Amino acid sequence: AQTVTQSQPEMSVQEAETVTLSCTYDTSESNYYLFWYKQPPSRQMILVIRQEAYKQQNATENRFSVNFQKAAKSFSLKISDSQLGDTAMYFCAFIKYNNNDMRFGAGTRLTVKP
Amino acid sequence: DTAVSQTPKYLVTQMGNDKSIKCEQNLGHDTMYWYKQDSKKFLKIMFSYNNKELIINETVPNRFSPKSPDKAHLNLHINSLELGDSAVYFCASSAQDGVVAQYFGPGTRLTVL
Numbered sequence: 167a168q169t170v171t172q173s174q175p176e177m178s179v180q181e182a183e184t185v186t187l188s189c190t191y192d193t194s195e196s197n198y199y200l201f202w203y204k205q206p207p208s209r210q211m212i213l214v215i216r217q218e219a220y221k222q223q224n225a226t227e228n229r230f231s232v233n234f235q236k237a238a239k240s241f242s243l244k245i246s247d248s249q250l251g252d253t254a255m256y257f258c259a260f261i262k263y264n265n266n267d268m269r270f271g272a273g274t275r276l277t278v279k280p
Numbered sequence: 281d282t283a284v285s286q287t288p289k290y291l292v293t294q295m296g297n298d299k300s301i302k303c304e305q306n307l308g309h310d311t312m313y314w315y316k317q318d319s320k321k322f323l324k325i326m327f328s329y330n331n332k333e334l335i336i337n338e339t340v341p342n343r344f345s346p347k348s349p350d351k352a353h354l355n356l357h358i359n360s361l362e363l364g365d366s367a368v369y370f371c372a373s374s375a376q377d378g379v380v381a382q383y384f385g386p387g388t389r390l391t392v393l
Contacts, residue, residue: 201381205321209368211384255321266311266374267336268382270323 170260172271179248180279186233187243187274189258195219197263200234200241205273206254214256217241219263248278283307286371286385293361294393301356301388303371311335312354313382314346315370323370329354361392 169192179185191200202214217225217234225232229249233242245252258271284305293299305312313336314326327346328336334346343359358365371385 199381203384209387209389211370211372211387213381213383216381257323266313266328266330267325268313273321 170258170269170271172256172258172274174274175272176275176277178277178279179245181248181250183248184244184246185248185276187245187256187258187276189241189243189271191239191241191258191260193239193260193262195262199261199263200232201259201261201268202230202232202241202243203257203259203270204252204254205257206251211257215243245276250278250280252276253278284371284373284383284385286369286388288388289386290389290391292391292393295361295363297361298357298359299361299390300358301369301371301390303354303356303385305352305371305373305383305385307373307383309373309375309383310351311374312348312351313372313374314354314356315372315384317368317370317387319367326369327354327356358390361390363392366390366392 171190198219200217204212204214215227215230229246231244255273257273259268261268287302311330313328317323326340329348332348345357348354368387368389370387372382374382
C-alpha cells in the first residue's frame with residue numbers, strides 16, 4: 167500500500183520569505199502522480215500544484231514550486247515570497263496512474279507571520 | 281459557477297438520527313468521491329463512484345451508503361448516527377482516468393450530539 171509522510175506537523179515563516187514543506191512517499195509503482203493541496207481556515211481543499219512521476223522537470227505554479235526526487239521518493243513544496251493568505255494546512259497526496267484512490271499525508275500547518 | 285457543491289455546509293443532529301449530504305459537480309467528471317476528515321485533519325477516502333458504479337469502499341460501516349442518481353451527483357446517506365461520525369465530509373470529483381487532480385467541494389461539518 168502507498169503511504170505518504172509529512173514529517174513537519176507545523177511550520178511558520180515570515181511574510182515575503184521562502185519556506186519548504188517536506189513530503190515523502192512509499193510506493194513500488196513507477197508511474198504515478200503527486201499533488202499538494204492547501205486547506206485554509208475556510209476548510210476548502212484547493213489544488214496547489216501537481217507533478218507527473220514520468221516528468222523530470224519540476225512543476226511550477228507562480229510562487230509555488232516542487233522539488234521532485236523520484237529515486238528518493240521525495241516531493242517537497244517551496245513557497246516563495248510567502249503571503250499572509252498562504253496560511254493554511256498543506257496536504258501532500260499520491261495517486262497511482264489510472265487509479266482513483268488518492269492517499270493523503272497528515273498535513274503541515276503553515277503560518278505566515280507579518 | 282461552483283464546480284463541486286455540497287449541501288448542507290453544517291449539520292448538527294442527535295445520535296441515532298438518519299441524515300443525508302448532497303453533492304453535485306458541474307465539471308463533467310465521471311468519478312466522484314466522499315472523504316472523511318477527522319478532528320486531527322486526517323483525510324481518508326470513503327467511497328468512489330465511476331459512472332454510477334461503486335469502485336472503492338474503504339471498510340466504511342454499512343450505516344454509510346452512497347447514492348448516485350447520475351454521474352453529476354453523489355449523495356451520502358448515514359443511518360443511526362453515532363458520536364464518532366462527527367467530522368467534516370468532503371465530496372470530490374475527477375476525470376475518469378484519475379490522471380488529473382480531484383476537485384473538492386466546500387465540505388460539510390457534521391456534529392452528532
